Amino acid sequence: MEVRMFTVGPVQENCFLIRHDGADRAVIVDPGEEAEKLLGAIEALGVQLDAILLTHTHFDHVGAVAPIAKATGAPVYCPKLEVQVLQDVMAYVPWPGFGPYESWDPEHTVEGGETLELAGFTIDVVFTPGHSxxxxxxxxxxxxxxxSGDVLFQSSIGRTDLPGGDFEVLMRSIADLLGRFPDETQVFPGHMGITSLGAERATNPFLQELTG
Known part of the structure; x- marks a missing residue:
């Protein structure tokens, strides 16, 4: 698997472009900002975009969805409980000075439990609420x-002080990931650096109550 990470926008959000090594099909996860940069990378790789996958719909993760969907024709997969946010992005931006971002009606919704076959990958959708x-x-x-979007970070976890956030729910989501996947599993988060479940289990101060 080839993963290209692009850290975009004023909030430094991580967008991921994923394909099999050398393949001509790809998926993109959480295109948050800088659509021209992301479209340039897609064009430079010469790939067809099979899907735009959204972990959640906070503005810093969806700001480039509409222009990329328009330019590539790729369908958008959006969490079912957050469709209304993607349909009216600017109404949910909590602070002034960001945007404007274009809204989008997603072609597909996900809520956990689905298995997607995209760009040659088998992708399981896991419901991990708490951050949103x-x-x-x-x-x-x-x-x-x-x-993992904004669930688990390198030595940190997603914030829960935004509307719909819940710390206890987030911790249950993280515990589910730790219990379901092996320590060797790489974590590609929505902010900060790439890590692994094992590294976070061993060193993340927020997880000590789960692992101690």
Whole structure:
């Protein structure tokens, strides 16, 4: 698997472009900002975009969805509980000075439990609420990879002080990931650096109550 990470926008959000090594089909996860940069990368790789996968719909993760969907024709997969946010992005931006972002009507919804076959990957959708009500994680078990959005970070966890956030629910979501996937699983998070479940189990101060 080839994963290209693009850290975009003023909030430094991580967007991931994923394909099999050398393949001509790909998926993109959480295109949050800088659509021209992301479209340039897609064009430079010469790939067809099979899907735009959203872990959740906070503005820093969806700001480039509409222009990329328009340019590529790729369908958008959005958490079912958060469709209304994607349909009216600017109404849910909590602070002034961000945007404007274009809204989008997603072609597909996910809520956890689905298995997607995209770009040659088998992708399991795991419901991981807590940071936001409908948050999902995309798991590619064959590649030992999790695209975790804002659930789990390197030495940290997603914030829960935004509307719909819930610390106890988030911790249950993280515990579910730790119990379901092996320590070797790489975590590709929505902010900060790439890590692994094992590294976070061993060193993340927020997880000590789960692992101690």
């Amino acid at each position: 009500p409908g948050h999902v994680t995309y798991a590619i078990a064959d590649e030992q990879a999790l695209f």
